[in-house]
């Protein structure tokens with residue numbers, strides 16, 4: 001936690017460069033999804049992006065399982081296998097960046113709320129208009145009857 005915050009703070013000032021061991025690179029899920037072949041194979045485990053292209057032949061679990069998870073979030077499959085701590089240690093070698101945090105947040109709530117607001121406006125305006133027209137119609141018809 002504090003590590004990533006330090007990175008974010010330091011990335012703005014050039015003087016602190018030596019203190020920053022990992023300047024975070026962010027990828028979007030769409031970018032990861034494009035690397036889904038034997039030529040180039042990326043996958044996501046717990047929000048981190050791994051380029052496992054050169055690991056395919058070396059994976060003790062075989063390249064087939066990695067191909068199945070190519071370009072997608074493989075966190076669940078990775079955990080289901082119960083990989084050893086050695087395997088987790090190996091992840092570091094293939095780490096290339098993180099999944100973009102902003103996109104994940106905006107994709108969930110604020111946009112969804114906005115669309116509902118729009119829907120309401122689209123519904124309410126015609127209804128209010130129709131009710132007003134109804135009243136006007138009744139007003140005029142009752143007036144013409146009484147006269």
Ligand code: HEM
Nearest residue numbers: 050052060061065069074077078081083084086087090091
């Ligand atoms: C970069 C990511 C990965 C690394 C570094 C990695 C590493 C390893 C290692 C070192 C082993 C040997 C057993 C162990 O030490 O736990 C292993 C086995 C295995 N892995 Fe992975 N793995 C990765 C991703 C995956 C993924 C995404 C799957 C998807 C299902 C997977 C499925 C398996 C299976 C089925 C085995 C065989 C387990 C067994 O023989 O008991 N691995 N992996």
